[in-house]
Amino acid sequence: MNHRSLLLWMLFGSLLALAVAEGNSNASLIWNVLGDQRDVNDIPVRYDDTELWRIHNISDALLRTVPVAEIMEQKFGANIWKENPDYLDLSITKAQANAARSFLNAHRMDTEVLARNVQDLIDEEQLEGIRATQSKLGRRTRKALNSGSEMNWNDYQSLETIYNYMREIRAKYPNICRLYTIGYTYGRRELKVLRISENPRDNKKIWIDGGIHAREWISPATVTFILSKLMQDWEHQPRYIRERTWYIMPVMNPDGYEYSRTVNRLWRKNRSPSVRANCFGVDLNRNFDIGWTSPGSSKDPCSDIYRGSAPNSELETKAVAEFLSKRKYNLEAYLTYHSYGQLIVYPWAFKAVKVKDSNVLQRVANTAAERIIQKTGTPYKAAVTHEVLGVAGGGSDDWSRAVLGVKYVYTVELRDRGQNGFVLPPKYIKDTAVEGWTVAETVAQAIG
Numbered sequence: 001m002n003h004r005s006l007l008l009w010m011l012f013g014s015l016l017a018l019a020v021a022e023g024n025s026n027a028s029l030i031w032n033v034l035g036d037q038r039d040v041n042d043i044p045v046r047y048d049d050t051e052l053w054r055i056h057n058i059s060d061a062l063l064r065t066v067p068v069a070e071i072m073e074q075k076f077g078a079n080i081w082k083e084n085p086d087y088l089d090l091s092i093t094k095a096q097a098n099a100a101r102s103f104l105n106a107h108r109m110d111t112e113v114l115a116r117n118v119q120d121l122i123d124e125e126q127l128e129g130i131r132a133t134q135s136k137l138g139r140r141t142r143k144a145l146n147s148g149s150e151m152n153w154n155d156y157q158s159l160e161t162i163y164n165y166m167r168e169i170r171a172k173y174p175n176i177c178r179l180y181t182i183g184y185t186y187g188r189r190e191l192k193v194l195r196i197s198e199n200p201r202d203n204k205k206i207w208i209d210g211g212i213h214a215r216e217w218i219s220p221a222t223v224t225f226i227l228s229k230l231m232q233d234w235e236h237q238p239r240y241i242r243e244r245t246w247y248i249m250p251v252m253n254p255d256g257y258e259y260s261r262t263v264n265r266l267w268r269k270n271r272s273p274s275v276r277a278n279c280f281g282v283d284l285n286r287n288f289d290i291g292w293t294s295p296g297s298s299k300d301p302c303s304d305i306y307r308g309s310a311p312n313s314e315l316e317t318k319a320v321a322e323f324l325s326k327r328k329y330n331l332e333a334y335l336t337y338h339s340y341g342q343l344i345v346y347p348w349a350f351k352a353v354k355v356k357d358s359n360v361l362q363r364v365a366n367t368a369a370e371r372i373i374q375k376t377g378t379p380y381k382a383a384v385t386h387e388v389l390g391v392a393g394g395g396s397d398d399w400s401r402a403v404l405g406v407k408y409v410y411t412v413e414l415r416d417r418g419q420n421g422f423v424l425p426p427k428y429i430k431d432t433a434v435e436g437w438t439v440a441e442t443v444a445q446a447i448g
Contacts, residue, residue, distance in 0.1 A: 045264040047118035051097065052081070054418060055088040056110040066107055073303065076100040079266055080304055081421050082341065084389050089418055091118050091266065114418055121423040122265050129155030129426045153225055153433060155426045156217045159189065159258050162224055162250050166194045169231055176234070183319030186272040189254040191319050196230060197245035204447055206333040207324065207406075208440060209249040212284050212396065214256030214267045215422045216339040218414050218432055223250040223337055225433035226440050240445045245330075252316055253284055266422065270314060274301035282308040285338075286394035287317045290402050291350025296392025307394050320396070324404060332447045333408040334400035337436055340421055341389075341413035342380045344368055344439060347401045349385035349411075350393035355401065358384060365410065368442040375438060376431045378415065385411060408443050412436060 058068050062085075069088055072078040076096045081089040092100055104111055115121055132154035151157065151165040170179040176198050183191045197203055210216075210223035227248050230241065251257050255271035269281025279302040286297035289311035297307035312318045324331065346361040348354065355361065365382030372380050381388065385397070400406045415424055415432045424432070 042263040044262070045266075047091065047122060047266070049094045050091050050118040051094060051113055052089065052091050052115035052118055052121075052421065054112040054114050055090070055104060056086075056112065058083075058088050058109060059085050061107050061109055064107075068107075068109070070298075071103070072100065074300075076103070082418065084341075085387075089114070089421060114421075118266075118423075121420055125420075125423045125425055132426055151224065151228075153221060153429045156221055156261075156429070157224070158261065159251060159254050162220060163190070163192055165224060166192055166227070166248075166250070169194060169227065173231065173234065180323070182323045183315055185253075185255045185270065185315055187255040187258075189258070191249075191252070191254065191316060193247055193249045193323065194227065195245065195247055198242060200245050203243055203245040203330070205245040205247065205327065205331040206335065206440070206444060206447075207247045207249075207331065207400070208335045208337070209252050209320075209396070210337040211251035211257050212253050212336065213338060214253050214260040214269070215265065216414075217257075217260070217422070218339045218424050218429065219337040220250045220257065221429050222414060222433040222436035223248060225430075226437050229437050229441075240447070241441070244444055244447070247327075249320070252320065256281065268304045269306065270316060272314060274306075274309075276301045278302075279306075282306055282314050283394075284314055284316055285396060286392065287312065287314050288321065288394050288396050288399035290395065290399040291393030294350045294391060294393025296349075296390060297394055305392075311394070317396075321399070321403075324400070328404040328406075331400075331404055331406050333410075333443050334397065334404075334406045335408075335410050335412065335440055335443060336396055337412050337414060339414040339424065340416055340418065342378065342415060342417055343388055343411075343413035344380050344382045345385040345388060345411050345413070347385060347398050347409055349389065349391065349395050350398050352386045352391055354384045357407070361408065361410070364408065364443060364446045367446075368439045371438050371442060372435045375434055378431070378435060380435070389413075408446065410439065410443065412439050 055068065061068050069080050069083050072090055073080055076092060076099060078090040078092040081091060101111060150161045166179055170177045176196055178195045180193045180195065181190045182193050185191065208223055208226060210219035230246060253270050256267055256269055259271055260267040269283050271280055272282055273280055283305045286305055286307040292307060292311045296305065298305045300306060308314055312321055344365040346365065362382060369380040369382050372378055397409050397411045401409045414436060415428055
């Protein structure tokens with residue numbers, strides 16, 4: 001056990017001791033956290049000898065029909081973090097670094113090292129969360145002890161904590177909340193959606209989801225924060241909040257999310273098996289029935305952007321598509337939260353054109369970005385998806401627009417712009433979540 005792992009378990013131990021001193025409920029909480037650190041079937045993946053790179057000048061290579069991301073993934077074993085027309089972020093082992101650099105240099109592409117050791121980012125993220133939780137428990141008041149809620153935004157939460165929070169909201173507001181289980185994953189985990197509405201029949205509807213990609217932990221954290229903001233003072237919310245029907249799905253990919261918490265921090269897909277024995281999972285955001293064979297996805301089951309065996313082949317995708325297809329009347333907005341990049345983007349992604357009312361979507365996105373600047377000072381760019389993220393088919397956003405006819409469709413790429421990427425330190429959760437809430441509030445107001 002190295003010194004970082006030893007420190008990690010020492011902190012867990014002290015946290016458990018503190019919980020035992022404060023009562024059994026806290027001890028149970030800590031044991032749940034400890035349980036998330038191990039998996040009886042898989043050895044946790046570590047990234048000690050892995051660097052995080054940003055590759056520049058990839059647009060010139062793409063014009064020469066050099067599939068940079070595909071080659072880096074298949075030939076050099078790289079893990080693709082972010083691909084767009086300007087640059088490519090990826091993690092790569094030091095053992096492959098020299099060969100990969102030779103290939104990139106031969107094609108006149110520049111490499112910038114963003115992090116020398118990816119495991120350091122992961123360890124610091126985890127340790128910071130533990131310290132924040134430990135501090136929270138140490139200062140816990142009698143009121144907090146009696147509340148029973150484990151939900152907070154000082155750290156990233158387990159699926160169990162998120163689902164318990166949704167149950168608490170449902171129990172506290174039974175007259176306006178309904179909690180659905182819309183399906184089950186391959187791992188038999190529930191797919192949960194919370195509806196909030198005073199008038200489900202007539203109110204205009206807003207769908208919000210997160211966690212479609214497992215490793216994007218800031219996404220479920222942001223969506224649960226949005227839920228908390230909605231319910232914080234419901235009776236005094238403005239009309240553009242209360243006169244809406246809200247559908248909230250914090251984690252669309254529960255199997256992948258828990259796998260990323262216990263085994264592989266950088267896991268992206270779900271966990272369904274494939275025809276290749278050692279390859280698992282489908283990229284759910286390439287599996288919706290829209291432009292399914294378009295560029296930006298793969299037919300290789302081992303790829304992180306594997307689109308699946310057929311459109312809507314996955315239990316998660318099918319459940320969401322069936323649920324929303326039955327509720328498309330008055331469905332005015334579809335907001336899906338991802339990371340990273342600080343973007344507010346709208347269709348299309350599966351083809352290089354804009355929707356006909358792109359000027360309206362651009363105006364609302366610009367307003368949200370301006371309000372974010374006023375609140376946190378963080379710059380977000382508003383744009384059509386394919387221009388800033390490239391062409392990719394099978395996305396839930398394009399599907400909601402093309403199939404359901406939803407007007408206000410946005411993918412929100414949360415913080416940051418690559419300094420930490422998916423491994424965003426917990427100290428940034430609250431401000432990032434405020435930014436996500438600002439987008440939701442702005443869209444709700446724009447619906448009119």
